[in-house]
């Protein structure tokens with residue numbers, strides 16, 4: 001099998017590529033893996049260093065919006081797993097044009113090429129954020145899309161395009177929507193690595209609003225295992241939810257991060273809430289559990305401890321990235 005992974009130099013895509021080439025994803029053993037990645041600020045070849053010399057690995061630098069290049073790259077691939085996107089909500093609130101280009105136009109270009117080259121399956125990786133916010137209960141896959149921030153609106157647009165190509169031209173598309181991922185190799189602008197790297201450096205951490213916003217946490221390895229299950233056995237034209245089973249408020253998450261890094265509440269800055277900050281996300285994962293047998297395996301306590309330890313041991317990976325993550329909050333010494 002020949003798999004094309006877009007955005008494979010990012011956090012989740014690189015986990016998928018490393019795991020696939022190591023034979024850890026049943027169904028992808030022996031697969032040839034091509035990564036197409038633009039290497040934006042969050043794309044990092046270091047994430048792929050462990051498999052860079054693998055004989056079944058190929059890397060192509062390029063933009064999913066570049067139709068000519070995409071046409072060349074897609075040719076000869078059996079399946080596409082499409083991760084490439086601008087992914088950081090705060091950046092989208094600051095300036096959203098690149099989100100529309102990469103997330104909507106980039107997906108459209110990939111879908112058209114997949115159709116032209118008769119790709120057997122296109123897995124489109126999306127997010128719970130497309131549904132907006134839910135006070136209680138959980139969304140099922142048929143819930144209406146009601147995104148509140150530009151990132152989520154652009155992802156919703158790409159989901160609808162992917163499903164439209166299935167309905168109109170029969171392209172074998174499956175959409176996954178997952179909860180908040182965490183784990184190693186996550187760019188230090190996202191809350192867990194931002195807090196951990198700040199705390200390891202003795203810096204302060206910013207907590208939005210009253211800290212009451214709630215998210216479900218999914219370990220990146222569980223997410224990639226579930227994507228592979230969808231690639232193997234998901235039904236064409238369907239949406240599958242992927243969750244981690246640990247819902248926490250940002251305040252509870254901060255409590256755990258402080259404990260894991262040996263810090264206390266006096267290093268926390270209470271900063272004004274994010275504009276349009278969704279209060280709560282929650283996915284019902286009954287469908288993927290019953291149809292494909294997915295269950296999250298990584299307990300949050302274990303996954304978080306391993307993640308903190310990874311950042312502790314891999315300072316050389318994240319230190320050069322910190323200046324580019326400054327948008328996400330003040331990096332001032334804890335004593336000030």
Ligand SMILES: NC(=O)c1ccc[n+]([C@@H]2O[C@H](COP(=O)([O-])OP(=O)(O)OC[C@H]3O[C@@H](n4cnc5c(N)ncnc54)[C@H](O)[C@@H]3O)[C@@H](O)[C@H]2O)c1
Nearest residue numbers: 007009010011012038039040042043063064085087127181
């Ligand atoms: N991180 C999460 O918690 C989370 C949750 C739900 C869904 N997702 C989705 O998963 C996917 C991957 O997220 P991530 O956290 O790994 O993001 P990331 O920002 O770490 O990685 C994105 C990758 O895509 C590449 N890229 C961006 N625009 C591109 C373009 N136009 N052409 C080619 N490559 C491009 C970047 O260089 C980078 O390597 C995204 O589609 C995101 O919406 C992420």
